[in-house]
Amino acid sequence: xxxxxxxxxxxxxxxxxxxxxxxxxxxxxxxxxxxxxxxxxxxxxxxxxxxxxxxxxxxxxxxxxxxxxxxxxxxxxxxxxxxxxxxxxxxxxxxxxxxxxxxxxxxxxxxxxxxxxxxxxxxxxxxxxxxxxxxxxxxxxxxxxxxxxxxxxxxxxxxxxxxxxxxxxxxxxxxxxxxxxxxxxxxxxxxxxxxxxxxxxxxxxxxxxxxxxxxxxxxxxxxxxxxxxxxxxxxxxxxxxxxxxxxxxxxxxxxxxxxxxxxxxxxxxxxxxxxxxxxxxxxxxxxxxxxxxxxxxxxxxxxxxxxxxxxxxxxxxxxxxxxxxxxxxxxxxxxxxxxxxxxxxxxxxxxxxxxxxxxxxxxxxxxxxxxxxxxxxxxxxxxxxxxxxxxxxxxxxxxxxxxxxxxxxxxxxxxxxxxxxxxxxxxxxxxxxxxxxxxxxxxxxxxxxxxxxxxxxxxxxxxxxxxxxxxxxxxxxxxxxxxxxxxxxxxxxxxxxxxxxxxxxxxxxxxxxxxxxxxxxxxxxxxxxxxxxxxxxxxxxxxxxxxxxxxxxxxxxxxxxxxxxxxxxxxxxxxxxxxxxxxxxxxxxxxxxxxxxxxxxxxxxxxxxxxxxxxxxxxxxxxxxxxxxxxxxxxxxxxxxxxxxxxxxxxxxxxxxxxx
Amino acid sequence: xxxxxxxxxxxxxxxxxxxxxxxxxxxxxxxxxxxxxxxxxxxxxxxxxxxxxxxxxxxxxxxxxxxxxxxxxxxxxxxxxxxxxxxxxxxxxxxxxxxxxxxxxxxxxxxxxxxxxxxxxxxxxxxxxxxxxxxxxxxxxxxxxxxxxxxxxxxxxxxxxxxxxxxxxxxxxxxxxxxxxxxxxxxxxxxxxxxxxxxxxxxxxxxxxxxxxxxxxxxxxxxxxxxxxxxxxxxxxxxxxx
Numbered sequence: 001x002x003x004x005x006x007x008x009x010x011x012x013x014x015x016x017x018x019x020x021x022x023x024x025x026x027x028x029x030x031x032x033x034x035x036x037x038x039x040x041x042x043x044x045x046x047x048x049x050x051x052x053x054x055x056x057x058x059x060x061x062x063x064x065x066x067x068x069x070x071x072x073x074x075x076x077x078x079x080x081x082x083x084x085x086x087x088x089x090x091x092x093x094x095x096x097x098x099x100x101x102x103x104x105x106x107x108x109x110x111x112x113x114x115x116x117x118x119x120x121x122x123x124x125x126x127x128x129x130x131x132x133x134x135x136x137x138x139x140x141x142x143x144x145x146x147x148x149x150x151x152x153x154x155x156x157x158x159x160x161x162x163x164x165x166x167x168x169x170x171x172x173x174x175x176x177x178x179x180x181x182x183x184x185x186x187x188x189x190x191x192x193x194x195x196x197x198x199x200x201x202x203x204x205x206x207x208x209x210x211x212x213x214x215x216x217x218x219x220x221x222x223x224x225x226x227x228x229x230x231x232x233x234x235x236x237x238x239x240x241x242x243x244x245x246x247x248x249x250x251x252x253x254x255x256x257x258x259x260x261x262x263x264x265x266x267x268x269x270x271x272x273x274x275x276x277x278x279x280x281x282x283x284x285x286x287x288x289x290x291x292x293x294x295x296x297x298x299x300x301x302x303x304x305x306x307x308x309x310x311x312x313x314x315x316x317x318x319x320x321x322x323x324x325x326x327x328x329x330x331x332x333x334x335x336x337x338x339x340x341x342x343x344x345x346x347x348x349x350x351x352x353x354x355x356x357x358x359x360x361x362x363x364x365x366x367x368x369x370x371x372x373x374x375x376x377x378x379x380x381x382x383x384x385x386x387x388x389x390x391x392x393x394x395x396x397x398x399x400x401x402x403x404x405x406x407x408x409x410x411x412x413x414x415x416x417x418x419x420x421x422x423x424x425x426x427x428x429x430x431x432x433x434x435x436x437x438x439x440x441x442x443x444x445x446x447x448x449x450x451x452x453x454x455x456x457x458x459x460x461x462x463x464x465x466x467x468x469x470x471x472x473x474x475x476x477x478x479x480x481x482x483x484x485x486x487x488x489x490x491x492x493x494x495x496x497x498x499x500x501x502x503x504x505x506x507x508x509x510x511x512x513x514x515x516x517x518x519x520x521x522x523x524x525x526x527x528x529x530x531x532x533x534x535x536x537x538x539x540x541x542x543x544x545x546x547x548x549x550x551x552x553x554x555x556x557x558x559x560x561x562x563x564x565x566x567x568x569x570x571x572x573x574x575x576x577x578x579x580x581x582x583x584x585x586x587x588x589x590x591x592x593x594x595x596x597x598x599x600x601x602x603x604x605x606x607x608x609x610x611x612x613x614x615x616x617x618x619x620x621x622x623x624x625x626x627x628x629x630x631x632x633x634x635x636x637x638x639x640x641x642x643x644x645x646x647x648x649x650x651x652x653x654x655x656x657x658x659x660x
Numbered sequence: 661x662x663x664x665x666x667x668x669x670x671x672x673x674x675x676x677x678x679x680x681x682x683x684x685x686x687x688x689x690x691x692x693x694x695x696x697x698x699x700x701x702x703x704x705x706x707x708x709x710x711x712x713x714x715x716x717x718x719x720x721x722x723x724x725x726x727x728x729x730x731x732x733x734x735x736x737x738x739x740x741x742x743x744x745x746x747x748x749x750x751x752x753x754x755x756x757x758x759x760x761x762x763x764x765x766x767x768x769x770x771x772x773x774x775x776x777x778x779x780x781x782x783x784x785x786x787x788x789x790x791x792x793x794x795x796x797x798x799x800x801x802x803x804x805x806x807x808x809x810x811x812x813x814x815x816x817x818x819x820x821x822x823x824x825x826x827x828x829x830x831x832x833x834x835x836x837x838x839x840x841x842x843x844x845x846x847x848x849x850x851x852x853x854x855x856x857x858x859x860x861x862x863x864x865x866x867x868x869x870x871x872x873x874x875x876x877x878x879x880x881x882x883x884x885x886x887x888x889x890x891x892x893x894x895x896x897x898x899x900x901x902x
Contacts, residue, residue: 095792175773264695352740
C-alpha cells in the first residue's frame, strides 16, 4: 500500500487551489497539490473579462468602495448569498488584486486624459483623472453600479493563473499532475486525505493529510452545452457528497452565460458588452432596452440570458440548421479596441466561426457557465460535516453568489477564498484539532474499496455503455434543467436520471487495461456526475419559486416567505438514488441589506414576514449614525471583522479616500 | 450546397509505453460535419471506434495549450484546427521532444515545470507588498507590452518546431527565452541583466539558438519570438563583453 503523507493536500491546481496552497506553504506547512492537468491548463485560464475589486481608480469607478461592491453582489445573488461572506469578500478583493500586481499580473492601467469609449451604443469621451495615471484600470460589467472589473485585456484568468502558478513553483510546492482524487478517506467525522488515482499508470495510492482542500472547480460538464472545459466534471464535489456527511448546497443554482458562440458553446467575455457591445436579433434590432430599460445589455447574467431566450421564443432569433441564435455586435467598438482589449474573442471568432468581429456580428446563445452551488463551507472555508475538509473556489458553496453570481466575481472569489482558506488550513494544522489520528487499517479499507470499484468496472459483466449514458445525462440536463424550468419537465428529468444512475452501476468496458484508460475514466466519473445531476434536478424540482438563475415558469415569483433559504444535499447511502435534501434559513433580521428589488429583472417578490421590520431597523441605525464614517455604520449594521484573518485586516486605501 | 460530406481519414501514430505497445499508424474514418475541428473528430473516434485512444483536450477553445500535436507534420493546437482546412487524410502524431505518455498525449507539464524552476519564472522582489496601500504605478503602455509576452500558453509547439532542440537537449527553447524577455521587461522583477546572463548566457540559452525560427512560424498565439530572441541576444552580448 503506497501512502504519501503531507500537512495539507490541495485537490485541484486552478487559481483557488494554487492560492490556498501558497498561503499554507508560506505559513510553514508541507503542501501537495493534485491536478488532473498541468496547473496552467486549468479552467481558470479561460476567465477572460476580469475580476471585480473596488479600487475606484477610474473616472467611472470614482466613489466605488466595499459598500457599493457589497450591495451589487447581494442584489446580483437575488438575496440568496451569505451577506457576511459577501462582506468578507469585498473587503479582501482589493488586497487580492494588489497582491497579484506584486506577483507580476500586467493589469491594464489608467491612462490620464480623454479617451473614447462606447456606452449605450454611443461614442462618448471620458477624461481619466491625472491622479490615477498608472493605477489599475477597470471596465464595466453586468449588474454593477461602478466600473469595477480589473482586467488584463481579455486574458485576465490566464495572466492570473500564470502568476499564481509560478508563485507555487517559487515556493517549491510539488504538483502531482495527471492524478485524480477518487474518494476521501474519513471516519464519519474527520477527513484524513484522499485515495488518488494516477491517470497514466492507473495506480491507486493514499494521500494522508491533516487538512484536505477541494478546489476542483465547477460541474458544467453534466450539461451538453456549456462553456466549461472538459475537466469541469465536478468530481471534487462528488467525492465530498459520497462521504455521506459532507454537504452540497444550492446545487440547483446554475448560471447560464448570455454570450457563448453558437453552436459550439465557447465563451465570449461579458467584457464585450461591458465595453459597449450590443445584442441584436434577426432583424438587426437591439432588443434588450425593450425588456430592461435601465441596465439593458448590462443587467445580471441570469436576467440577460432569460431575456434572450424569451426573445428567441417570440420568434426573433436567427434560424439555422442547428437551432436559433442571436447576434452580439461589437463592430462599433472599432478595430483598435478589439485587436487590443478583446483579442481572445477575435481569435475565437476566427478559429471557430471563420469571421472577423471587427466587421461581422457574432452568433451567440446562452449556455451553462457556472455552478453557484458546491461543497457547503463556513466563512473560513471549513466544510460542513467533516473536520479537516476545506473547499474554495467554484467547487465550494462559500455562498458569495447565492442564486446568481456577477461577472468578475468568480475569478475574484478564487484568489480571495484561496487567501482565506490558506490561512484557515494553516491555523487548523497548527492546532490540536489538526493532529492526525488515523489508522492504516482505515486507509487500507478505503484503498481496497476503491480498487474493488475499478476492478468491477474493468472485469465485471456490465453491458451498459458509459459514453452513451453520459450523453443522455447531458441532454436531459440541457433540455429539462436549463434556463426555463417547469415542474413536469423537472420530474421527468429526475426520473430519467435515477434510471440512468441504476444503469450506470452496470457499465461494461471494452478496454481492459489498468493504466491510461479514457473509457474507464468516463465510467467512474459518470457514476459520480449522475449524483451531482440529481442534486441539481431534484433541488430545482423542490424549489417552487424563481430566484436568480433558478427560474420556474410555474412559479415565476421570488418567494422570500417560503424560500429564503439554502438547499442542503447529502447522500448518506451509496444505494439511494436521490439526495437527501434539507434547508437552512437565511436570517433576515441580521442582513445588512434586507431583501428588495434588484434594480433589474422582475419586480414581483413575495416578501418575507421579517423584512419590513429589518428595513425599518436598518433605516434607524443609518440615521442614528448619520455623522459617523461608513465603517462605523457598517459595523453597526452587520459586524464581520471577526471573520477576516489577521493577515488581511486593515482598511483598503484608495486615491482620494480617507480611511481613518 | 447539398454535396455529400467528405469522409475523412485520421491517420494516428499510436503507441503506449506503459503497455509496451510500439508506435504504429492506425487509420480512423469519420464523416466530416460543418465546422468540425480535430477536437470534435477525435472525440468521435474515441467514442465510436477507439475507446482507448489517448489525447489531451481541456478548454477546446485555444486558450489552455493542452492539445498541441503534429498535424500533417506541423505542430499546432488540434482544438483550433478546422478539418475543412485539411485534405481528406490528416496525419496526427504526438509532439516530439516531450516525454511520450501514449498516442497523442505527451508530458508537456513536466517540461514546463522544469523550465519554470530552471529560469525562475516569477517576479523576484525583496519587498513584501503592502496589500492595503494604493498599488505602485505602471505606465499603461508598459503593462500592455508585458502582456504581449505573457500570452504564451506553454503549449510546446515552439519546442516541437525547434531545430536546435534536436541537437541540444538542454536548450531552453523559445518558450524559455520568451519568459526571460517577459520578466526582463517587468520593472517589478529586480533581477539585472547579469542575473539573466547567468540563466541564459550560454549555448543552452540565447547563444544556442541557430535562428531557424521554426518556433516563430508555429506559435499559435503569434508571439513575437523572432524579435525577442534577437533583442535578448544583443542584450546578453552586451553583458558578456563587459
